[in-house]
Amino acid sequence: MWRAVANVLLRTKVPRGRACSLPPAHKGRTLLAGTTRHRAAPGLRAAWPLSMSPGIRKVEALDAGHLVRVEWEDGSESRYPCVWLRDNCQCPHCFLHSARARKLLFEDLDVNIVVKEVSLADRKKISITWPDEHASEYGAEWLKKRCFSEEARAEMREALFLPEHQYWGSDLQLPKMPFEEIMYNDESAYKWLCTLKKVGIVILTGAAARQGELIKLGHRIGFLRLTFYGPTWQVQDKADANNVAYTTGKLCFHTDYPVLQHPPGVQFLHCIKQTATGGETEVVDGFHACNKLKEKNPQAYQVLSSIAVDYTDVGRDYCDFAVQCKQRIIDVDSRGQAVRINYNNATRDTVFDITAEKVRPFYAALKEFNDLLNSAELKFTHKLKPGDIMTFDNWRVLHGRQSYPSGSGVTRHLEGAYADWDVVMSRLRLLRKKILNRD
Numbered sequence: 001m002w003r004a005v006a007n008v009l010l011r012t013k014v015p016r017g018r019a020c021s022l023p024p025a026h027k028g029r030t031l032l033a034g035t036t037r038h039r040a041a042p043g044l045r046a047a048w049p050l051s052m053s054p055g056i057r058k059v060e061a062l063d064a065g066h067l068v069r070v071e072w073e074d075g076s077e078s079r080y081p082c083v084w085l086r087d088n089c090q091c092p093h094c095f096l097h098s099a100r101a102r103k104l105l106f107e108d109l110d111v112n113i114v115v116k117e118v119s120l121a122d123r124k125k126i127s128i129t130w131p132d133e134h135a136s137e138y139g140a141e142w143l144k145k146r147c148f149s150e151e152a153r154a155e156m157r158e159a160l161f162l163p164e165h166q167y168w169g170s171d172l173q174l175p176k177m178p179f180e181e182i183m184y185n186d187e188s189a190y191k192w193l194c195t196l197k198k199v200g201i202v203i204l205t206g207a208a209a210r211q212g213e214l215i216k217l218g219h220r221i222g223f224l225r226l227t228f229y230g231p232t233w234q235v236q237d238k239a240d241a242n243n244v245a246y247t248t249g250k251l252c253f254h255t256d257y258p259v260l261q262h263p264p265g266v267q268f269l270h271c272i273k274q275t276a277t278g279g280e281t282e283v284v285d286g287f288h289a290c291n292k293l294k295e296k297n298p299q300a301y302q303v304l305s306s307i308a309v310d311y312t313d314v315g316r317d318y319c320d321f322a323v324q325c326k327q328r329i330i331d332v333d334s335r336g337q338a339v340r341i342n343y344n345n346a347t348r349d350t351v352f353d354i355t356a357e358k359v360r361p362f363y364a365a366l367k368e369f370n371d372l373l374n375s376a377e378l379k380f381t382h383k384l385k386p387g388d389i390m391t392f393d394n395w396r397v398l399h400g401r402q403s404y405p406s407g408s409g410v411t412r413h414l415e416g417a418y419a420d421w422d423v424v425m426s427r428l429r430l431l432r433k434k435i436l437n438r439d
């Protein structure tokens with residue numbers, strides 16, 4: 001229902017039928033390109049659950065007072081454990097509204113608590129009296145959002161985290177949006193971030209071909225992620241390069257900075273100057289490749305998602321550094337689904353902290369994965385133009401570049417920067433709230 005309401009809200013601006021989602025990446029020729037202004041963003045359908053929850057018909061205590069059952073006017077029901085209700089009392093003694101945080105101390109919570117009395121204050125609110133006479137009230141909308149049913153939790157999860165991915169291969173219809181639009185229009189900025197989360201890559205077009213645009217982009221979302229290479233960094237051919245990116249050589253598919261414990265979630269690459277020949281950018285959907293690998297060679301997937309690789313980065317830039325880290329090439333969640341790729345062949349250490357017998361199986365597995373990444377079916381090639389800013393999910397999308405001839409002076413120049421997903425998702429939620437005019 002929340003979804004339906006969001007669509008109704010959008011319908012004033014959005015062509016019917018487009019409000020729900022982006023077309024699949026392999027269909028539709030203009031993924032956000034061109035006429036983006038009034039097209040719905042994919043995440044709007046996952047809009048923050050809206051008001052209009054049904055009223056409450058009946059409320060009762062069950063399970064000897066350990067559970068409260070709410071019956072809604074639409075006939076559905078929700079069940080709330082009393083320990084959770086007491087823990088989440090919204091009264092000023094238990095909850096600091098200015099910080100939107102719990103004041104109640106855990107040691108003051110009776111984890112075996114039962115209700116003394118529960119009643120329906122009106123159809124929009126329930127009241128509970130606890131054995132110590134403390135009184136709590138809970139609004140219908142507040143309760144509905146926090147319903148423990150599988151369906152309600154999935155809806156809340158989707159609204160908070162936009163977990164859905166749209167996988168792509170060489171058939172990617174590269175999402176593009178004007179830089180100016182996302183800088184000054186909240187709906188466009190929201191669409192940008194939703195697409196970045198869902199597809200993993202968006203090109204912002206028409207930025208000025210000079211340094212400094214990424215600093216502005218950083219202010220737009222909140223702030224950039226500082227690393228040992230500085231707040232932003234210049235990808236160009238440099239004498240005595242302290243990074244393989246700062247040469248004219250080919251870069252094979254990699255994610256940036258797996259040598260950090262928490263690698264940057266989002267990367268920005270702003271093309272300031274482009275070489276006439278070579279220097280094409282290659283990208284591949286790492287999560288899609290992981291699914292393929294799991295299907296094709298589960299053993300290789302198992303190896304890459306269990307063996308930790310040593311990474312190293314030693315040098316001097318923003319300051320001097322000697323960074324070391326252990327990362328699995330494929331980080332997986334409890335269901336074995338890839339959640340982050342940590343693969344950079346340049347900074348993979350010569351030190352390899354595994355037993356000798358495991359070394360060859362590891363290389364064989366990595367070869368399988370690397371071949372998949374480079375398969376014609378999966379990789380996508382694109383040459384950035386001056387003014388393009390490639391924004392992408394550095395936990396999911398691997399990138400590389402083709403070599404280019406070295407010349408006199410700088411023939412190719414990209415400025416790069418990072419942001420954390422926490423910052424990006426925070427901005428996305430705030431933009432959505434603003435657009436939908438919700439608290």
Ligand SMILES: [Zn+2]
Pocket residue numbers: 089090091092093094095134135136
């Ligand atoms: Zn209270």
